[in-house]
Amino acid sequence: MSHMEVDRGLALEARGLRRAFGTVQAVVDASLAVPPGHVTALIGPNGCGKTTLMLMLAGLLRPDGGEVSVAGRDPLAEGAAARVHLGWMPDVLGTWDSLTCEETLTTFGRAYGLAREPARARAFDLLRTVHLSEYASQPARVLSRGQKQRLSLARALVHDPEVLILDEPASGLDPRSRIELRELVRALAADGKAILISSHVLSELDEMVDSAVFMSKGATLGADADAVVEKARRRWLITALPGTDVRAVLGDLGRPWEPVGDAPERAAVHVVDEADAAALLAVLVGAEVPLIAFGPAGSALEQAYLTMEEDRR
Amino acid sequence: MTAIDISTGETRQRGAWRPSLSGILLVAQLELRQRIRSTRWKWALAVFVALVGAVTLLLESTVGGEMFYGGPGDVVFGVLVFFVLFLGLLVSPTLSATSINGDNKDGTLAPLQVTALSAIEIVLGKLLAAWAASLAFLALSIPFMVWGFVGSGAPVGAVIVTVLVLAVELLVVCAIGLGWSAIASRTAASAVLSYVSVATLSVLTLVFFGLSFVLVSEPTTVRYYDQQYYYDETGQAYDSWTGERVDDPTADGCTFREETWDQPHTERTWWLLAANPFVIVADAAPSNDVVSDSRYESPQTMLGSIKYAVRSARLGPETVVNYCYGYDSYEEPELLPEELERRERLAGLSAVWPWGLAFHGLLAAGAIVLAVRRLEVPHGRLSPGTRVA
Structure with a gap:
């Protein structure tokens, strides 16, 4: 142009x-x-x-x-x-x-x-x-x-x-x-x-x-918001079959987790990068956890937005 | 997506007050397309023509043949001109009085303001469109006015001047409506304010003029001239001043007596009349009234009478009243020196309409300046209830 x-x-x-x-x-x-x-x-x-x-x-x-x-x-x-x-x-x-x-x-x-x-x-x-x-x-x-x-x-x-x-x-x-x-x-x-x-x-x-x-x-x-988005990008969701206690598995692995609702078969974790995510997935499959979903926790912007909303409350 | 050249945009670097003809015409075209397509324009014009036509026919059949005015068609012409002005004053604000705040409400104003168009182009474009629409009404009424004119015996200039002054008055009303639509955030408010303005100019000026008589009345000495005696049908003489029977009238002839009354000094308030659109039109229209040497012959035409009355008001109260005309003959009495002097002053007065039009021009210019200031971006202060977009 x-x-x-x-x-x-x-x-x-x-x-x-x-x-x-x-x-x-x-x-x-x-x-x-x-x-x-x-x-x-x-x-x-x-x-x-x-x-x-x-x-x-x-x-x-x-x-x-x-x-x-x-x-x-x-x-x-x-x-x-x-x-x-x-x-x-x-x-x-x-x-x-x-x-x-x-x-x-x-x-x-x-x-x-x-x-x-x-x-x-x-x-x-x-x-x-x-x-x-x-x-x-x-x-x-x-x-x-x-x-x-x-x-x-x-x-x-x-x-x-x-x-x-x-x-x-x-x-x-x-x-x-x-x-x-x-x-x-x-x-x-x-x-x-x-x-x-x-x-x-x-x-x-x-x-x-x-x-x-x-x-x-x-x-x-400013920049602190960017950090929140970056953090949100690294938040992954794990879902297993109902009746599985994913929280306990993660606890045994020594991996910090966050609850997602009341269901014990779901949890959120923070990964360092995609390689870290892949490694975690391999470990979970190896532990015979019946996984049905494993992936980034939806929209990073949405996550960041909600996090910031909570911060303000 | 193709690249386009916006170099023309670069050269249009200018402020809110720089008008260009192309910009004004663009906005006017946009306004006319948008408003005329969205309103039942043809119906409005048809109803207008029907109304004017009906009034013309009614006038023609009721007073068209009357000979006691300037001509058989004089009243038809005069009333028709006023009727067209009246309808024009009603119609004109409808287009302009909601033009700016209506667009703001519809969200179509801000997208226009962010373009290269300047505020004055938007305002003048809107004014031009509203005026063009009211001129359509005026144009449709011209045949009827010509019809009235043909039978009236008025000079040709009367039609031309009347139409021109009507056109200018419509422009003024459009501008006032536009000004209100820029000031008021609600369309209902600006419409009401526009009609109040029109009513103030055309009705309230007359009301104020009448009411102000109380304020400008002062004891003024009036000299009354009258015959010493008047006679009843039996030939009995009476004193004109006392009304007493006089059995032995001696010195017949004209005498005077001075009395002091509260008289309205309209020379201080005549400008109220000058601000009236109807007075402006009547005053501007040439009439072929002949003011003869007779003291008692005032203009015979409708518009001419108004012109005469307003100009008389500029002179203030008459201080000489002459009843000294013969009861037994209809010969014209000689005018008194004071009367001659007043007549000369009356003839020497400048016309009233330039004052009125100048005042209306100021109002219109003020409204336009205000509207441009309101549309200037970026907006500084916003009036309560308005939003930018």
């Missing part, structure tokens, strides 16, 4: 952002950095300030303090010059119901300064990308929620921005569309885009993102 030649190091960067609405301090201290070609997840409970942070990054909301840099530009000072490098997909589904999908995207292309014909060509191009080609001349009101979500994603891509901010892009999508979204996000990252994505479907993010930024009570959690 011609305009990607300049190596700006970080495509999207925020340092010490804060913002209050009246007496409510929505974002207290948020910092993050996304290099080009990188997908970063923004994770946190409802009301932790994710959307407010994303609005500040998108240049829609003025922070009370802190700095933002989008493709090396300051959206607060430079306005449109920074905004054209950024694609924003809001969590609120706003579509002009009476406009067709093609008109919607063409209008946005032109709003970013494209001429009419290139904007139209780009619109059809993107409708193919998000599998809405057959709706090109249909008004947006006939679209389902998931289809509107895809149209909204196409809208964020219309000017081929270097930085993408996607607020809950997966909500309302069917499983097929989620997989397509994941593939599209990875393809965009491979293309050199810096992508910040928030979602509640953490298992989805696991396979999509390169790193995660956790947010709690308006603040991003």
Whole structure:
């Protein structure tokens, strides 16, 4: 990409952002950095300030303090010059119901300064990308929620921005569309885009993102959060046939374990690496434990998220 | 995915106040497509035409033949112009008064704000779209106004000026509605505030003008001229001042007496009338009323009478009242010097409508500035109840 030649190091960067609405301090201290070609997840409970942070990054909301840099530009000072490098997909589904999908995207292309014909060509191009080609001349009101979500994603891509901010892009999508979204996000990252994505479907993010930024009570959690994710990645689940006491077996082996529910046939262990896991599996099979499942304990991000939630209680 | 050239985006580096024609037209086109397709636009236009047509027919059949005004069609023309203005004032805010907060509610505003479009392009585009829609109503009513005009004997300029002033007034109302839609977070509130604004300008100005009489009334000496005597049908003379029978009238002729009354000094409050859209239209429309030398001949046309009344209000109360015309003959009496002077001052007054239009222009410009400030991103303070997206 011609305009990607300049190596700006970080495509999207925020340092010490804060913002209050009246007496409510929505974002207290948020910092993050996304290099080009990188997908970063923004994770946190409802009301932790994710959307407010994303609005500040998108240049829609003025922070009370802190700095933002989008493709090396300051959206607060430079306005449109920074905004054209950024694609924003809001969590609120706003579509002009009476406009067709093609008109919607063409209008946005032109709003970013494209001429009419290139904007139209780009619109059809993107409708193919998000599998809405057959709706090109249909008004947006006939679209389902998931289809509107895809149209909204196409809208964020219309000017081929270097930085993408996607607020809950997966909500309302069917499983097929989620997989397509994941593939599209990875393809965009491979293309050199810096992508910040928030979602509640953490298992989805696991396979999509390169790193995660956790947010709690308006603040991003720094390196300690990364450690929690790393720890979560090494948590494995062991399940044996009912009636087996896996806990006792692990105790005999001198291996620390954590209970999983009340069932004694299930337990969680921490492994050093995959070789360690393989060795443990060999030992358990050797001890004739009737195993039926042995593997990583679901989504690492989900694990980390839940761990941090517990920490805060 | 194909790479596209956003170099044009780079060159559009500008602030919230930099307008470009292409940006304004883009937003206007978007607005018109979105709002006109989503509303029962054709039905609204049809109902409007039906209403104006019905009023025209009714006027034509009731007062169309009356000759005592400026011409047989004068009242038809005058009432029709006011009716079109009235409907225009009602219709215009419907499009603009929910334009900004409605988009905000639907979540379609923020995606537009993050584009390269500037705040002023979004605001002016919305204004242009709302105005274009109200002009459609005005355009449809032009044939009826021309119909009324043809029978009215008014100068051709009357139609042209009336239509132009109506168009400007609709623009003003659209801008005020847009301003409210930027300030109020709820669409219901902005709609109500827009109609309150329209009502304030067109009705409350008149009410305030009337009520303010109490405040601006001062004891003012009025000089009444009258014949010394008047006579009943038997030829019996009475004193005009005392009403007593006079058996032996001696010095017949014109005399005067001074009395001091509380009189409203409307020269201090006439500007309330100037702010009224109906007064502006009436004052701006040329009429071929001839103000003759007669003291008692005021303009005969409907719009002309309003113009005359407002301009008289600018002079304040009359301090000379002349009843000295012959009871037995209808000859015109000579005007008194004071009357001549007042007439000259009246003729020398500048028109009222430029003041009114200038005031409305200020209101509209203020509303636009406010709307642009509200749409400027990044948002600083947010008013309670609003959200960015």
